[in-house]
Amino acid sequence: MHKYENISAPVIKRLPRYYRFLGELLDNGITRISSRQLSDKMGLTASQIRQDLNCFGGFGQQGYGYSVEGLHKEIGHILGLEHSYTTILIGAGNLGKAVALHMSYEKRGFKLIGIFDNDPAKIGSSIRNITVADMENIETFCKENKTDAAILCVPKTAVPALADRLYEIGIRNYWNFSHYDLSVRYSDIIVENVHLNDSLMILCYRISDENDPPEGYTE
Amino acid sequence: MHKYENISAPVIKRLPRYYRFLGELLDNGITRISSRQLSDKMGLTASQIRQDLNCFGGFGQQGYGYSVEGLHKEIGHILGLEHSYTTILIGAGNLGKAVALHMSYEKRGFKLIGIFDNDPAKIGSSIRNITVADMENIETFCKENKTDAAILCVPKTAVPALADRLYEIGIRNYWNFSHYDLSVRYSDIIVENVHLNDSLMILCYRISDENDPPEGYTE
DNA sequence: TAGATTGTTAATCGATTAACAATC
DNA sequence: TAGATTGTTAATCGATTAACAATC
Numbered sequence: 102m103h104k105y106e107n108i109s110a111p112v113i114k115r116l117p118r119y120y121r122f123l124g125e126l127l128d129n130g131i132t133r134i135s136s137r138q139l140s141d142k143m144g145l146t147a148s149q150i151r152q153d154l155n156c157f158g159g160f161g162q163q164g165y166g167y168s169v170e171g172l173h174k175e176i177g178h179i180l181g182l183e184h185s186y187t188t189i190l191i192g193a194g195n196l197g198k199a200v201a202l203h204m205s206y207e208k209r210g211f212k213l214i215g216i217f218d219n220d221p222a223k224i225g226s227s228i229r230n231i232t233v234a235d236m237e238n239i240e241t242f243c244k245e246n247k248t249d250a251a252i253l254c255v256p257k258t259a260v261p262a263l264a265d266r267l268y269e270i271g272i273r274n275y276w277n278f279s280h281y282d283l284s285v286r287y288s289d290i291i292v293e294n295v296h297l298n299d300s301l302m303i304l305c306y307r308i309s310d311e312n313d314p315p316e317g318y319t320e
Numbered sequence: 321m322h323k324y325e326n327i328s329a330p331v332i333k334r335l336p337r338y339y340r341f342l343g344e345l346l347d348n349g350i351t352r353i354s355s356r357q358l359s360d361k362m363g364l365t366a367s368q369i370r371q372d373l374n375c376f377g378g379f380g381q382q383g384y385g386y387s388v389e390g391l392h393k394e395i396g397h398i399l400g401l402e403h404s405y406t407t408i409l410i411g412a413g414n415l416g417k418a419v420a421l422h423m424s425y426e427k428r429g430f431k432l433i434g435i436f437d438n439d440p441a442k443i444g445s446s447i448r449n450i451t452v453a454d455m456e457n458i459e460t461f462c463k464e465n466k467t468d469a470a471i472l473c474v475p476k477t478a479v480p481a482l483a484d485r486l487y488e489i490g491i492r493n494y495w496n497f498s499h500y501d502l503s504v505r506y507s508d509i510i511v512e513n514v515h516l517n518d519s520l521m522i523l524c525y526r527i528s529d530e531n532d533p534p535e536g537y538t539e
Numbered sequence: 540t541a542g543a544t545t546g547t548t549a550a551t552c553g554a555t556t557a558a559c560a561a562t563c
Numbered sequence: 564t565a566g567a568t569t570g571t572t573a574a575t576c577g578a579t580t581a582a583c584a585a586t587c
């Protein structure tokens with residue numbers, strides 16, 4: 102039932118970056134590019150670019166290279182950006198608010214149709230023309246409005262119970278900003294994580310690895 | 321000059337997750353764990369856990385397993401969480417604000433000492449007791465206050481000029497939320513990216529790959 | 540046609556998994 | 564001691580790079 106079979110995670114993770122670079126080239130009025138030129142710009146090998154693209158089809162032309170516009174469109178299509186998945190956001194704190202407002206710039210892929218919180222101070226307030234609703238009403242809302250995906254911006258302590266509830270409702274696609282591993286709890290769901298703490302720790306590792314050990318450190 | 325030589329990126333990326341799971345075990349009062357038990361909880365192989373940990377040292381005990389508290393501490397140490405890097409945030413929009421507030425919960429690793437923006441409407445406002453300063457004053461500020469790292473929460477169009485300016489000041493460590501690849505511009509810097517758009521596109525790919533092709537799609 | 544660059548196969552490199560001797 | 568589990572080496576698997584025939 103997969104559109105593309107056996108595409109490895111490393112390849113998929115590179116697609117948005119290809120899409121971004123091609124978009125920039127397009128903005129700069131560049132119409133064609135070779136895998137070598139693109140590899141120079143992006144800091145990877147031409148071989149890898151050709152291998153990656155050929156997972157999905159032969160988009161280039163021998164002796165010529167790739168049409169920037171054509172390739173940009175193809176990758177957009179591979180990513181499925183022509184979809185519009187109805188999406189709800191749970192948690193209207195600072196991060197939730199930022200994500201909601203961020204998504205207004207994002208035209209493709211996802212459409213925010215509801216925002217939920219259980220804090221009375223937040224319920225009733227408005228974020229980009231969507232009124233924050235009471236978590237109590239989420240089942241009713243999802244019955245009345247087909248909901249494809251949920252964005253989780255709640256504290257990790259709230260996630261296990263929330264996850265069970267959303268799973269019960271039938272939601273299987275998650276953009277997860279909470280410090281909790283949803284994928285361990287359910288195996289038949291799709292989760293894309295944005296773990297800010299993890300990201301910051303990795304930066305911390307790389308900075309401290311480069312520099313002198315801190316005081317009190319002995320080896 | 322590296323504390324740990326030749327540690328591969330996949331290993332480093334798993335460290336925060338180990339740290340998180342061990343922290344949870346610790347909270348639940350569990351004192352010891354074997355690589356097999358941990359692998360069951362985390363959804364990976366016991367072999368991989370042992371291989372990963374042995375990049376840094378032998379933290380376990382044959383026939384017993386690992387001390388949860390000991391291992392948690394060790395990984396915290398490997399990540400360099402005992403540091404406190406002085407950090408400035410550029411861009412006090414919704415995302416910048418959310419990140420600044422997020423970091424107040426985060427005690428270890430980084431300390432936010434300044435927030436900058438060039439929007440007169442934002443300059444002078446206050447985020448978690450830090451007054452948003454004018455970008456004009458960033459050179460002066462960094463001369464007076466040793467600054468280890470910068471968080472970029474500005475639109476991508478603003479990044480190239482900003483990056484040059486921060487590089488000139490001497491900042492080499494970046495937590496980058498903008499849709500721009502800093503690492504291509506400078507090679508002697510450390511960049512950890514949080515590309516929300518890229519993350520959302522990957523989710524989009526995985527949802528559309530699972531489901532029926534959209535209307536108008538023919539193969 | 541000649542030159543350039545792809546698509547694709549083969550070679551290399553690296554990461555994960557399996558196995559087991561060491562040892563607590 | 565016997566049982567359990569690590570640390571570590573060897574085997575497998577997968578991803579990246581190199582090479583080149585196909586072809587625009």
